[in-house]
Amino acid sequence: MQETIYDFWRMVWHESTASIIMVTNLVEVGRGLSLSEMPSRHRVSLLAIVWWEGTSSVFLTPADSCTPGRKGKVTFTRISVMNCKLGSEAILPMRVCSAELCLWDFGERTVEQVKTLGPRGGWYLLTTGTTWGSLPLSQLPARGALRAEYTLDAGMRMCARKRGTGSWDHQLITRYDHQAPLPPAVEEQWPAALRSKVKCCKYWPDDTEIYKDIKVTLIETELLAEYVIRTFAVEKQFSFPALGSLAASGYVAPSWLLIVYFPLFSPPGCADGRQRGVHEIREIRQFHFTGWPDHGVPYHATGLLGFVRQVKSKSPPSAGPLVVHCSAGAGRTGCFIVIDIMLDMAEREGVVDIYNCVRELRSRRVNMVQTEEQYVFIHDAILEACLCGDTSVPASQVRSLYYDMNKLDPQTNSSQIKEEFRTLNMVTPTLRVEDCSIALLPRNHEKNRCMDVLPPDRCLPFLITIDGESSNYINAALMDSYKQPSAFIVTQHPLPNTVKDFWRLVLDYHCTSVVMLNDVDPAQLCPQYWPENGVHRHGPIQVEFVSADLEEDIISRIFRIYNAARPQDGYRMVQQFQFLGWPMYRDTPVSKRSFLKLIRQVDKWQEEYNGGEGRTVVHCLNGGGRSGTFCAISIVCEMLRHQRTVDVFHAVKTLRNNKPNMVDLLDQYKFCYEVALEYLNSG
Known part of the structure; x- marks a missing residue:
């Protein structure tokens, strides 16, 4: 939250943290919405999704009769819908799925009067793939309108992925699970379905920002396919009262720290708990994993395992605990911490104990590793890590290692590189x-x-x-x-x-x-x-x-x-x-x-x-x-x-x-x- 940014950086400073782990995106799509990102400068095709049993014809009112603004123009008059049932695929003839359309201003839209067709009555959704917040809404969605992927000649199966987040860069129609509402209910229900949810405020600057007595300057940003590494210079003018009591009482900081956990103890080198007028600059890295989808877990653990290893390699062992956060500090945060602990345990002891690790985390904070899907994902990640190991090689060692990898074992008539490929x-x-x-x-x-x-x-x-x-x-x-x-x-x-x-x-x-x-x-x-x-x-x-x-x-x-x-x-x-x-x-x-x-x-x-x-x-x-x-x-x-x-x-x-x-x-x-x-x- 915006009002806790200073508290966050104050915690990072007091814990002598050198690494911040972020396992969420700033904005993610709510469960009622699939964010759509269409390529710019493009002809957009329209799509109608209906709830209907049996074969019928659906007549749609052109969108250009709606409220003025950035309006759309629909050029077709009829869509034939064949065997379209709730939760099934709608087969739409391609010849009618074409129109030139601009975006409407979301706040200025109105709902067209919808014709009632057939014995059950029908509410119809007419929409396009646009970015969230601007949607041509000319008609009411169907009862349980299909969550569908846009296709030109047929409707639709759902996939979602966007660069750096969890959505594809092609057109989507959202799932909408409300029972068929009456027209007056539209104003309350559509905004809730269309809004993305802010999961975390941007607590770092693009250049320099001062949060009370803490100055944060962005030094470098390294963009990778599944994560971002940001390096900050953080400086503070000390003027603290005595805070040595916790350290004197034997307090030991954990190897990781949730953002909601805020013990205070004296900064390093401060025996009596006081620092007066000391000007210090620290380098702090933020590791932002962007490959976690908006819902569920990553399809595979390869990217997250590489991310965990990157964090380990770039985090000074003498620094304070890692600060780990997602949006709630529970599900994804717990996944990262468990994987981190289990990788260390596997290397040190040759065994893992995921169940008791999660139990211990949950005894300290509720809902750590929040879902069964996350729990299964942890097992998959640890299995992959144990089977594959750390396969990265410093550039200076590649030649000698490759030579050794190609040596044949006379007993097995195999080589290390053959075994590596077999594992792959x-x-x-x-x-x-x-x-x-x-x-x-x-x-x-x-x-x-x-x-x-x-x-x-x-x-x-x-x-x-x-x-x-x-x-x-x-x-x-x-x-x-x-x-x-x-x-x-x-x-x-x-x-x-x-x-x-x-x-x-x-x-x-x-x-x-x-x-x-x-x-x-x-x-x-x-x-x-x-x-x-x-x-x-x-x-x-x-x-x-x-x-x-x-x-x-x-x-x-x-x-x-x-x-x-x-x-x-x-x-x-x-x-x-x-x-x-x-x-x-x-x-x-x-x-x-x-x-x-x-x-x-x-x-x-x-x-x-x-x-x-x-x-x-x-x-x-x-x-x-x-x-x-x-x-x-x-x-x-x-x-x-x-x-x-x-x-x-x-x-x-x-x-x-x-x-x-x-x-x-x-x-x-x-x-x-x-x-x-x-x-x-x-x-």
């Missing part, structure tokens, strides 16, 4: 049929090159640009880099019938680089999907050739792409990097040096053209081993640049959490280490 395969999640339900829909079968290489629903980049009768599915998956969430989009080489979907993907997700790791081969349905000169049109997307350059094993081509249906959006420059040094008959590239050069050229283009913010599309024949190898090596090179460490296991495990076939061969796994060594040799 063992802890790689297996995708279930229900995980890939969208890719397995009958209408999407012809868009998949291999039915055993499918993207999970939670990682899909849904296409947004409207293109006739085409759906919004593409066989692709979003992947994190070391520093940027969803930095890579891994996909298959476009099929003849998915070339236009490929370019829709590039445009919709602001991609500035395309990396091609296979050959054009019409016999394998791998067509040339780009123009050698002039302009190719793929649906509404225009792809214009600009230039090409050949340098050793890399052909780089620059294209100008834009949506011909929306010329006001301008164009985007995209560079394609076709790597020639990986023949189809080889498991790994011919040259480590050439592959490292490819990585560096892509990084340079990304940084120069878009400040490193654009995404990179990576494709091979099936969007598997080769694409994963590129992404893994790119992550490892980022690690070396920023941390001077190598963790190939962690890089590949992170990719496989989203797509299990990433880096699927032992030789490719070894190649990641070898390119890391090449990177170190090249300076």
Whole structure:
């Protein structure tokens, strides 16, 4: 809370804390809302979700007759709804799902009169994907309107993830569980459903802030894919009365401290409990884990385990206790503390005791580890940590370690690197049929090159640009880099019938680089999907050739792409990097040096053209081993640049959490280490 910020920093100072652990986001979506983040400058399609049994036709009043403001304009008149029951999927014909729409001011909206249709009566929700707080609300939601994911040609399954938080960056419709309300109830119910909840106030400055006698200055911010590290200089002018009684009575600070726990004892070096007129500056780091979703637990523990290890490595052992907080200081806070304690216990004693650890925490604070889901997640995290161990290697030790890892044990005829790869395969999640339900829909079968290489629903980049009768599915998956969430989009080489979907993907997700790791081969349905000169049109997307350059094993081509249906959006420059040094008959590239050069050229283009913010599309024949190898090596090179460490296991495990076939061969796994060594040799 705003009024307790000073108390927070005062506690941090008195406890001589050097590290603050934050396991929440400032704002999270309430359970009645799914935050929607649509790409800017985009045609937004409308969607109607209804509660209805049987086949019927739904007539909707155009939104342009509503209250003036930033109004929308609806161009269709009817939506046919087939077999749409509460909690089921609504099948909506795509031809009617198109309209140009601007946002309304939320505070100025009114509710249209709703027609009653059928014997049960029907209340209908007409909405679009917009950011929270501005929603075109022209009609009342259905009784239990479906929590659904926006699709162009069908409704809808739910997935949610936003960069750095818990929501996707494509359109969503929220779940709304109230019984069908009467029109007067709308004013009370919609605001509650639409608001995000402030979970924690921003208690740190962007530059410098003074909280009474404590001055806090932000020195550095390090943004990573799943967490942020902020470094502060904190200074205070001491003028305290005697506070030595607690220390004199034998008080010992715990190794961690909740933000609600506020014992006071004298600062270090203060034998009599007094400090008068002392000016001191301390460096304090805040470790902010952003990868925890708004609800539930992370899909996998890999990111949180890396976060815990980062905290341990950067927290001085001589400093005071860690300050750990989420929003309530209970569920997520308890998870972090238990995992931290159990990792130490496993290393020190070779055993863990999660049950009694949670019991002990709950004896000191209620609801520590709040849900069964969190309790199970702790077990999963500790299991993964014990099976995998700490696989990071300082840059100075990589060469000698890799040499030792390749030594064969004459008794087992195995090596350490083989065992590491076997462990990686063992802890790689297996995708279930229900995980890939969208890719397995009958209408999407012809868009998949291999039915055993499918993207999970939670990682899909849904296409947004409207293109006739085409759906919004593409066989692709979003992947994190070391520093940027969803930095890579891994996909298959476009099929003849998915070339236009490929370019829709590039445009919709602001991609500035395309990396091609296979050959054009019409016999394998791998067509040339780009123009050698002039302009190719793929649906509404225009792809214009600009230039090409050949340098050793890399052909780089620059294209100008834009949506011909929306010329006001301008164009985007995209560079394609076709790597020639990986023949189809080889498991790994011919040259480590050439592959490292490819990585560096892509990084340079990304940084120069878009400040490193654009995404990179990576494709091979099936969007598997080769694409994963590129992404893994790119992550490892980022690690070396920023941390001077190598963790190939962690890089590949992170990719496989989203797509299990990433880096699927032992030789490719070894190649990641070898390119890391090449990177170190090249300076």
